[in-house]
Amino acid sequence: xxxxxxxxxxxxxxxxxxxxxxxxxxxxxxxxxxxxxxxxxxxxxxxxxxxxxxxxxxxxxxxxxxxxxxxxxxxxxxxxxxxxxxxxxxxxxxxxxxxxxxxxxxxxxxxxxxxxxxxxxxxxxxxxxxxxxxxxxxxxxxxxxxxxxxxxxxxxxxxxxxxxxxxxxxxxxxxxxxxxxxxxxxxxxxxxxxxxxxxxxxxxxxxxxxxxxxxxxxxxxxxxxxxxxxxxxxxxxxxxxxxxxxxxxxxxxxxxxxxxxxxxxxxxxxxxxxxxxxxxxxxxxxxxxxxxxxxxxxxxxxxxxxxxxxxxxxxxxxxxxxxxxxxxxxxxxxxxxxxxxxxxxxxxxxxxxxxxxxxxxxxxxxxxxxxxxxxxxxxxxxxxxxxxxxxxxxxxxxxxxxxxxxxxxxxx
Ligand code: COA
Numbered sequence: 501x502x503x504x505x506x507x508x509x510x511x512x513x514x515x516x517x518x519x520x521x522x523x524x525x526x527x528x529x530x531x532x533x534x535x536x537x538x539x540x541x542x543x544x545x546x547x548x549x550x551x552x553x554x555x556x557x558x559x560x561x562x563x564x565x566x567x568x569x570x571x572x573x574x575x576x577x578x579x580x581x582x583x584x585x586x587x588x589x590x591x592x593x594x595x596x597x598x599x600x601x602x603x604x605x606x607x608x609x610x611x612x613x614x615x616x617x618x619x620x621x622x623x624x625x626x627x628x629x630x631x632x633x634x635x636x637x638x639x640x641x642x643x644x645x646x647x648x649x650x651x652x653x654x655x656x657x658x659x660x661x662x663x664x665x666x667x668x669x670x671x672x673x674x675x676x677x678x679x680x681x682x683x684x685x686x687x688x689x690x691x692x693x694x695x696x697x698x699x700x701x702x703x704x705x706x707x708x709x710x711x712x713x714x715x716x717x718x719x720x721x722x723x724x725x726x727x728x729x730x731x732x733x734x735x736x737x738x739x740x741x742x743x744x745x746x747x748x749x750x751x752x753x754x755x756x757x758x759x760x761x762x763x764x765x766x767x768x769x770x771x772x773x774x775x776x777x778x779x780x781x782x783x784x785x786x787x788x789x790x791x792x793x794x795x796x797x798x799x800x801x802x803x804x805x806x807x808x809x810x811x812x813x814x815x816x817x818x819x820x821x822x823x824x825x826x827x828x829x830x831x832x833x834x835x836x837x838x839x840x841x842x843x844x845x846x847x848x849x850x851x852x853x854x855x856x857x858x859x860x861x862x863x864x865x866x867x868x869x870x871x872x873x874x875x876x877x878x879x880x881x882x883x884x885x886x887x888x889x890x891x892x893x894x895x896x897x898x899x900x901x902x903x904x905x906x907x908x909x910x911x912x
Contacts, residue, residue, distance in 0.1 A: 502529020507682065508590040508895070511535060514542045515659060516638065517623045518595030519528035519562040520671030524567035525591075525678065527867040527876035531583065532881065533891055534563065536912060538570040541884040548566035554858045555806040555881065561864045563881035564854070569892070570885035570912050573604050576912035584896045586614045590685075591678055594624035597635045608693055608885070619681040621674050636698055641666025645702020650709040654726060659738075670701035708744045712736045723748055728798045729866060748796070750804040751833065754816040763816045765807055765823065769793050774826035775795040779810035804895065852878045888912050 507530040511522040519542070526532040536542055542558040572578040582604075586592065592611065594601055601607070601622075615714070626644070639660045642648050647666075648821020652659035663669075677694035685691055694783050712721055713736045720732045723746075741764075743749035749766035767775065769792075773785045784790040784806075796803050811819050816832035823830045834842070837853050840863055845851040852866040857880075867876035892906065893897040906912045 501874070503871055504528040504530040504679075507531065507591065508589040509533065510585050510592040510593060512594035512596070512601070512682045513623075514595065515544055516558075516562060516667035517671045518593055518674075519544075520595050520664075520668040521621070521623070521674040521678070522566065523562055523564055524672065524675045524869070525868070527562065527878070528874060528902070530591075532566040532764070533589070533887075533895065534566045534568045535571050535573070535582070535585070536568055536884060538572050538885070541570070545884060551859055555856075555883070556861060557758070560854075560859065560862060560881040562859060564864060564900050565877075565879045566884055567883055567887035567891060568882035569888045572911055573606075573889075575911045577906055579605060579911045580908065581896055581911060583614055585891075586611055586618060589615075590617065590682070590691075591619045591621065593621045593623075593674065593678070594653070598624055598633050609787065612691070616691060617683065617685060617689065618691040619678055620691065620695060621678050621681075623670055623674050623696050625698050627695070627697040627700055631699075636664040636666075638664055640700035641670070641702050644699045646706040646709055647702050650706060650736055650738060652742045654730060654738055657737070666698045666702050669705055670696050670698045673704070684804055690808065709736050722797050723800070725801065730791050733851050742800075747829075748793075748800050748803075748830075750800075752804060752808040752811040754814055754819055756815070756831075757812070760833050760835045760838075761809055761816055763819045763823075764831050764833065765804070765811070766829040767796070767803060768806075768829060771826075771828045772796075775807060775823075778822060778826060778828075779807055781806060849876065849878070854878055854880045856880045858883070885912070 504525055506524070508529050509522055509525055510534045511532045511534040513519045513522055522534070524533045542559060542563070544562070545555045547556055548558050549556045571581055573582045608620055611618055624632070624732060625634050625641060626632050630881055642660045643658065645666065648658035648660055651661055674694060674696040677696060681692050681694050694842060706874065715721060716732065716734065716736065720727050723742060724737060725742055727739055741751040743766060746767050747768050749764055751762045751764050754761045754763055772791060776782060776785045789795055814822065820832050839845065842851065848870070849866045850868055852864055853861050854864055855861050864878060866878045889903050892903050892912065898906070
């Protein structure tokens with residue numbers, strides 16, 4: 501049995517943040533009913549298309565294992581069907597612009613009246629405050645949540661990351677909130693509201709930088725590349741490739757010098773001696789000017805420069821093998837091409853090939869969370885309205901005539 505089998509999710513999500521959340525719940529076995537506007541659907545079906553008239557990879561990679569019903573929730577019949585769906589589902593998730601659900605006539609109060617057991621999860625750009633009415637996309641959240649100001653190099657502008665920490669990161673937070681509320685409902689019988697703001701989600705992922713903001717009051721951040729020769733202001737600076745943790749690390753170039761021929765190397769205290777042995781600088785293994793973390797702090801750049809003199813003579817995979825054999829924490833910079841071809845990720849189901857009736861085979865990222873008793877299988881995303889009739893009959897309880905009527909009225 502799948503962990504969330506029997507849980508019905510009314511999925512009013514679109515774009516990325518919400519769909520990430522409901523896809524996770526679907527992988528765990530929840531029945532996710534994605535509600536989409538007739539004839540239009542989730543806007544990402546048409547965004548960044550690689551094949552004409554075929555659902556984009558953007559959509560297919562965020563909506564696996566779901567069913568799709570088309571429903572115009574702004575018509576009278578559509579509202580009646582939507583009310584029935586709220587009655588029969590356990591969880592509702594939405595990430596519309598602020599107020600959209602209220603404008604449809606489904607405020608949190610109304611939803612509770614219809615189904616007091618309902619767990620109602622919303623993702624918005626901001627929590628209550630000056631910006632609560634604003635629409636937000638991924639990079640806006642990266643900027644407002646502290647990621648951009650702390651990413652990049654000291655002499656350059658703030659940088660946004662490729663990892664979708666605003667969208668997918670907040671989707672993950674929301675999924676945890678929903679599962680927690682389901683657990684709570686087991687004991688109390690009551691549903692509750694789950695609210696996740698993208699700014700909060702990004703800040704949660706940037707908490708080490710808020711840590712550093714407070715450390716600044718007590719002196720320079722010695723593990724940052726600005727130390728000892730640069731200057732610190734009263735704001736956390738961009739740290740380049742420096743590690744956010746207690747152990748210094750850096751990205752170092754490898755052979756043959758291509759854009760992704762790099763390895764990230766961390767110097768743990770016990771790693772110094774083996775590293776010096778590997779690079780042929782046994783003289784620095786026990787030299788008090790180099791051998792302790794304190795001695796190395798003011799000259800981390802030189803430390804990594806020394807190690808890079810060796811890494812440039814190896815490929816990133818050769819360097820990985822040699823360093824790992826000596827217990828030195830490190831990792832190659834992998835391109836998306838390399839990740840797509842990585843057989844170990846295929847073997848664990850983290851990268852999965854899925855067959856789609858219109859696009860054929862495509863790769864997607866499967867469930868990165870592995871449960872021993874509830875493995876996830878990845879099923880292709882639904883076509884627009886593929887399950888409309890099935891859901892109207894099975895969940896709403898409509899007859900053939902009522903389905904036809906809803907279609908004639910343009911509600912579905
Ligand atoms: N039937 C009828 N109307 C529907 C519908 C349906 N099944 N599904 C959606 N709609 C309507 C909504 O009610 C809304 O109408 P309204 O403006 O009259 O209230 C409209 O479609 C569009 O919704 P909206 O969310 O405003 O879309 P948008 O494209 O203008 O904005 C975002 C997109 C992502 C910026 C915005 O939704 C947002 O800020 N979401 C919260 C934060 C978020 O998740 N951002 C990350 C996205 S990856």
